[in-house]
Amino acid sequence: MAFIECKDVSFSYGEGENRKAAVKHLSLSIEKGTFTAVLGHNGSGKSTLAKLLCSILLPDEGEIFVDGMKISDENLSEDDLIELHRKVGMVFQNPDNQLVATVVEEDVAFGPENLGVEPAEIRRRVDEVLKIMDISEYARHSPTRLSGGQKQRVAVAGILAMRPSCMIFDEATAMLDPQGRKEVMETIGKLHDEMGITVIHITHNMEEALEADRVIVLNDGVIALDGTPHEVFSETEAMQRMGLDVQQPTKLLHELRLAGVPLDDGITDLDACAREICRFCAGKKQ
Amino acid sequence: MLKDITLGQFFPGNSLLHRLDPRTKILCSILLIVAVFLAKSALAYGVLILLTAALIIISQIPAGTVFKALKPLIVIIIITAFFNMFFTGGEEENVLADFRIWFLHPVIRVEGIVSAVKMALRIVLLILQTSVVLTYTTSPIDMTDGIERLLSPLAKIRVPVHTFAMMMSLALRFIPTLIEETDKIISAQKSRGADFSSGNVIRRVKALVPVLIPLLLSSFRRADDLALAMECRCYRGGTGRTRMKIMKMTAKDFLFILFCALFIAVRFLPMISSSALGITGMNFSF
């Protein structure tokens, strides 16, 4: 069984007339150690999916398994829930609203403290993750004086200290400036490439999604596209129809094609785009 | 504007007072408060003044900064002294001045002046000691930790000590964030022509509605986000929770407590409490 397994999962908000389906009969499996980006416009159900995956919400229908444990169960014991949250960490959108302590290292220690880890071991872990996240110099600072990107790295460190095997970034870059986004993306790269952590990155920024192994596009509560970044972003029209964008070079090729130039569609890499245009020009001259 | 309050502020440093266990400092503050209230003789006051001066020097905090703590309370000190001056009873032959204003008949006696000076001195000593020993040299988080651990025996009789301490430290964490947010909302509403400084009281209070409502809503939103983030970081109250920082009372802590306790003991040593000036036995009350 894959690390995360959703089987025919549905979820609706509200009651009676106002009932609104957010996720509809969604089936999905995510393998251990992969980096998946979940794209979708606001209201596409992507944040609901994140909440379902760590049992903040319980599905109305269907089953969800994480690392073999059935988490879509109303009677999940408190200990199981704690174990799930230890294993699957969440980084949220607003960097200010997820830090609990007035000192960075105290905040990082919060998770392990809740798990009842021995003080000396907590100290060791805190020092270690601060170093990995490159924020050791701010260990004694107050989080309020850090930049958005730094705050998000503190949040990641706080989860890393619980030794998770999966991390979900729920629009964690949406409120950041370009510098902060870059910091978070580098962090994700580190978690995935060097530490082998399963990463699920929920975003509406396609450039960030490009860095993933796999891109899932949610639209109206169902999976509209699922594949490698290349496969997904070559669906230029489908993406635009869903209120999403594709990166500019891909868009240019698509527009040129629409204007009657028979270029290869569906190229996502900048260099490959340049080569394709050059190839076409060279072909003309001969 | 909201940022200029020094009373209750923490000044980082590395003096003996900074390094003491917060529990020691809380206990000693209590002891010193008791000592101030028990002091009756001029000699006792003299000793307490010397002690306070010594504490200020040990704390390595500039005297100017320390005395700033008195600024917001100066009116209270003056009013207290004023009332003590007129409303302390005493012997007729000690009358220094006798006013007749309309039907009032205030009289100043020697006792009144002595009492006013003592009262003012008391308040000043209380503020200086508690701010130097406790608030200036103890970070807010150490303080809450100290309070939590001192009160921890009460948890056995179901007093929610941990919840209380967690609430306090979260409040400390979010105060700067909310101050910043308030400033931002005020600026935004001013840009829409809000006028906070003219008109009568009712108009001014009404002018605050556009600030208070967004502030309240945002606080609720933050509280929601925070609760979710804490749950995801395996928080389930105080049970089974460990702490990274181990608080350990060392020899210097015990010595300091012993030293402070001596000042109360002094009260009971007859040779010191019997006054050289012969103004014992007077009762003062707040």
Place this chain on the structure above:
Amino acid sequence: MSEYAIELKGVSYTYGKGTPFMKLAVDHVDLNIRRGIITGIIGHTGSGKSTLLQMMNGLLRPQEGTVLLDGKDVWEKPGKIREIAFRVGLVFQYPEYQLFEETVRKDVSYGPKNMGLSDAEIERRVKEALAFVGIGEELYDASPFDLSGGQKRRVAIAGVIAMEPEVLILDEPAAGLDPRGRAEIFGNIVNYKEKTGRTVIIVSHSMDDMARYAEETAVLCGGRAVMMDETKKVFSAGRETLEKLGLNVPQITLLMEKLAQMGLPVSKDVFTVEEAKRELLPLLKGGQSDA
């Protein structure tokens, strides 16, 4: 009437003067905002953007230098500074967090009401402002808190537009929105400028946005205005500076540079997909007809 809507002459602002937290936010900035166009201000977090904006609408008084609105010093009569806020409308970042009234209509009328306008005039302005941001009449009596994120943002912007300011300043108007929401907001702003002919200033981190919407762009760094010119010129002359400032050059520009390197006769100063298409089509199609 001056050629410029707003002129900044050597303005400086330092926060917390005389405390250990002293911070020079704006350092002798000269900046002229041309009338009737969209001007972009670009710079990373902490470059002094917000401080600069608040000096433009009279919320902050420059400690040095002067701010001219239509050629007149805005601080000439400090008692009347509130009127400057009506003439230079400032939309803060995440303006939806400042909504407070029970209905959309009431919230948008807050500004005009503070201006002391008649009820009929307020009604007219509210309608017009909401039309600019694409909020239909069916939502006038809805609670602003029941709207979607993008709608809230647009109602908040309407609240400033309804004051009919000579200059409309928007600080990161599309922050946190998805591509569709971004396109809607920017579409609204461009349409507003076209229809009213009023001056607009957009602040953004994104060079893509600047390339697409701003006719002139100012680059801010460390509290100083390091460049100010037509957007095209700023981008082509200041490539290195911009990259050094951590601002991402549009992908399309990188692509065109690559093509030029590969020997195609294309201009390197292309910053939007539309421009690239216009540049490439004759080349690709022309080749075809020759063959």
